[in-house]
Amino acid sequence: MARILTVTPNPAIDVTYRVDRQIVGETIRVRDVRRIPGGKGLNVARVLRALGREVGTLQPLGGEAGSWIARELADGGIPVHPVPIAGETRTTVAVVDDLAHPTLLAEPGPQLSDDEWARLLAVLADAVSVDDWVVVAGSFPPGAGPEHLAAMIDATHRAGARVLVDTSGALLLTAADAGADVVKANELEVREATEVDGLDDAVPRLTRHGATVMVSRGSAGARMTGADGVVHSRTAVPDVSGNPTGAGDAATAGLVAALAQGRDAQTAMEWAAVCGAAAVLNDVAGAIDVDILPELAARIGGTAPSVLER
Amino acid sequence: MARILTVTPNPAIDVTYRVDRQIVGETIRVRDVRRIPGGKGLNVARVLRALGREVGTLQPLGGEAGSWIARELADGGIPVHPVPIAGETRTTVAVVDDLAHPTLLAEPGPQLSDDEWARLLAVLADAVSVDDWVVVAGSFPPGAGPEHLAAMIDATHRAGARVLVDTSGALLLTAADAGADVVKANELEVREATEVDGLDDAVPRLTRHGATVMVSRGSAGARMTGADGVVHSRTAVPDVSGNPTGAGDAATAGLVAALAQGRDAQTAMEWAAVCGAAAVLNDVAGAIDVDILPELAARIGGTAPSVLER
Numbered sequence: 345m346a347r348i349l350t351v352t353p354n355p356a357i358d359v360t361y362r363v364d365r366q367i368v369g370e371t372i373r374v375r376d377v378r379r380i381p382g383g384k385g386l387n388v389a390r391v392l393r394a395l396g397r398e399v400g401t402l403q404p405l406g407g408e409a410g411s412w413i414a415r416e417l418a419d420g421g422i423p424v425h426p427v428p429i430a431g432e433t434r435t436t437v438a439v440v441d442d443l444a445h446p447t448l449l450a451e452p453g454p455q456l457s458d459d460e461w462a463r464l465l466a467v468l469a470d471a472v473s474v475d476d477w478v479v480v481a482g483s484f485p486p487g488a489g490p491e492h493l494a495a496m497i498d499a500t501h502r503a504g505a506r507v508l509v510d511t512s513g514a515l516l517l518t519a520a521d522a523g524a525d526v527v528k529a530n531e532l533e534v535r536e537a538t539e540v541d542g543l544d545d546a547v548p549r550l551t552r553h554g555a556t557v558m559v560s561r562g563s564a565g566a567r568m569t570g571a572d573g574v575v576h577s578r579t580a581v582p583d584v585s586g587n588p589t590g591a592g593d594a595a596t597a598g599l600v601a602a603l604a605q606g607r608d609a610q611t612a613m614e615w616a617a618v619c620g621a622a623a624v625l626n627d628v629a630g631a632i633d634v635d636i637l638p639e640l641a642a643r644i645g646g647t648a649p650s651v652l653e654r
Numbered sequence: 655m656a657r658i659l660t661v662t663p664n665p666a667i668d669v670t671y672r673v674d675r676q677i678v679g680e681t682i683r684v685r686d687v688r689r690i691p692g693g694k695g696l697n698v699a700r701v702l703r704a705l706g707r708e709v710g711t712l713q714p715l716g717g718e719a720g721s722w723i724a725r726e727l728a729d730g731g732i733p734v735h736p737v738p739i740a741g742e743t744r745t746t747v748a749v750v751d752d753l754a755h756p757t758l759l760a761e762p763g764p765q766l767s768d769d770e771w772a773r774l775l776a777v778l779a780d781a782v783s784v785d786d787w788v789v790v791a792g793s794f795p796p797g798a799g800p801e802h803l804a805a806m807i808d809a810t811h812r813a814g815a816r817v818l819v820d821t822s823g824a825l826l827l828t829a830a831d832a833g834a835d836v837v838k839a840n841e842l843e844v845r846e847a848t849e850v851d852g853l854d855d856a857v858p859r860l861t862r863h864g865a866t867v868m869v870s871r872g873s874a875g876a877r878m879t880g881a882d883g884v885v886h887s888r889t890a891v892p893d894v895s896g897n898p899t900g901a902g903d904a905a906t907a908g909l910v911a912a913l914a915q916g917r918d919a920q921t922a923m924e925w926a927a928v929c930g931a932a933a934v935l936n937d938v939a940g941a942i943d944v945d946i947l948p949e950l951a952a953r954i955g956g957t958a959p960s961v962l963e964r
Binding site for chain 1: 669
């Protein structure tokens with residue numbers, strides 16, 4: 345079966361600090377510390393692994409933080425294609441209490457040299473095979489330009505594989521223009537990138553070079569528009585509340601799991617909805633419990649993602 | 655000349671995040687990231703090195719964070735006596751902007767096993783020689799008890815060396831009772847530890863087992879009380895404003911540099927005042943510029959710390 349490679353151009357150690365109360369200007373004792381390898385592509389890879397898919401991951405990693413991420417991924421059974429860099433991989437810190445919204449402190453991440461970008465592209469070209477899917481997800485490091493995303497899409501296509509891009513801002517336009525097979529974004533990201541208000545007017549800006557565009561709309565469900573203009577819609581799974589962090593990445597995993605298995609657009613959207621809902625119901629950000637997938641699928645009258653034996 | 659060994663029982667990577675504005679509940683882009691090996695003993699060691707003293711450092715280090723600290727210290731020419739531990743060395747995060755006080759997020763740090771405590775004591779006993787000074791500074795990791803501090807003091811004395819302890823809370827009493835040669839604290843710490851309000855009444859609680867007690871009083875200067883009850887006072891260096899972070903540790907470095915060189919109590923207090931003031935005037939927390947020491951010493955009519963050739 346086709347393998348799914350995720351590319352995370354700007355990975356991070358995602359640190360969560362639980363505190364009694366967030367107060368600016370104080371010394372705050374951290375009650376509990378959690379660290380996980382973070383970045384959208386790595387979140388997608390974890391959910392794909394829970395679904396029993398064959399995955400690989402590819403991200404620039406540097407310094408002790410990079411070593412830690414590589415070791416944690418390996419310990420979790422997630423293969424890493426190494427792309428060593430001179431800079432130190434970044435950290436993001438989420439500060440959470442029971443009273444306020446979490447505060448997220450996001451480091452910019454290390455800039456990659458031209459040689460390091462070339463190395464990342466060479467590793468990608470070497471890792472990807474015909475019929476594989478590549479998922480490029482998340483922000484890009486400082487100094488990265490549209491040419492780097494376009495080169496990833498190109499390297500994937502040369503290998504006979506397909507590529508889904510989940511990013512935002514100008515890179516969303518780059519993805520669509522450079523021939524990504526699937527572009528995934530939420531409604532706000534589409535509006536901001538295209539500077540067009542209504543989805544009906546904004547989406548054709550993204551499909552005109554052949555991309556299928558999946559737009560998530562929160563509780564309003566999602567819409568997928570093919571390059572042929574055919575639109576599929578689905579509702580969200582009802583009565584789901586909990587931890588939304590990482591739910592979008594779980595949805596991306598459901599989507600690409602279906603596409604890599606040759607399922608149709610409607611099924612792919614159902615799997616995305618079901619995986620996203622499963623992530624919301626899980627206390628651990630972005631993790632899913634595969635046992636609840638059939639019940640969630642039944643709520644939208646859809647099919648549950650298949651969970652493969654490994 | 656006598657060597658000065660600093661012991662940092664609960665070291666940290668001290669991270670400083672500069673942001674435009676601290677707001678609870680928002681996603682905040684970090685504009686600038688600084689990381690330094692942190693913990694009071696390591697701050698003391700850096701200033702001693704700037705003064706040209708022969709130093710050594712000794713701290714439990716674990717995981718990638720521990721490796722990073724060890725490498726940074728070695729790169730800065732500060733010798734490390736390794737005490738490897740299974741846990742991951744902690745991080746502290748200071749979030750600073752131009753509007754509010756900094757927010758400090760302090761991780762508790764890894765607990766040490768009995769074997770790891772035994773190893774730390776063995777490394778200390780092995781590293782320290784007759785006439786050396788040992789500085790034990792900062793908080794202790796979770797699960798540590800007074801017996802660990804008492805054992806460090808004992809190991810130092812068995813080697814014919816002397817020990818200065820800079821800590822707070824119940825451990826301040828432990829230090830005094832276990833025979834530390836010098837105990838350093840600020841006025842508030844002395845009041846909290848002894849539960850006695852006036853310094854005249856509180857200090858004898860700390861000197862009764864032979865400790866000399868140095869109490870810093872901010873802009874009011876400092877007082878040193880010997881076991882014989884003789885009190886020396888000095889004023890603070892006037893007209894100094896800037897970054898107070900790490901100034902107390904710089905003062906400790908000045909103090910122990912003088913004592914290790916056989917200088918008298920009054921000179922030791924002057925060196926402490928001058929080094930502390932130099933740290934306040936430096937943008938980098940706890941760092942000093944040795945060229946300004948004579949001018950600062952002149953302001954209090956005292957002698958400047960000698961800066962030795964290495």
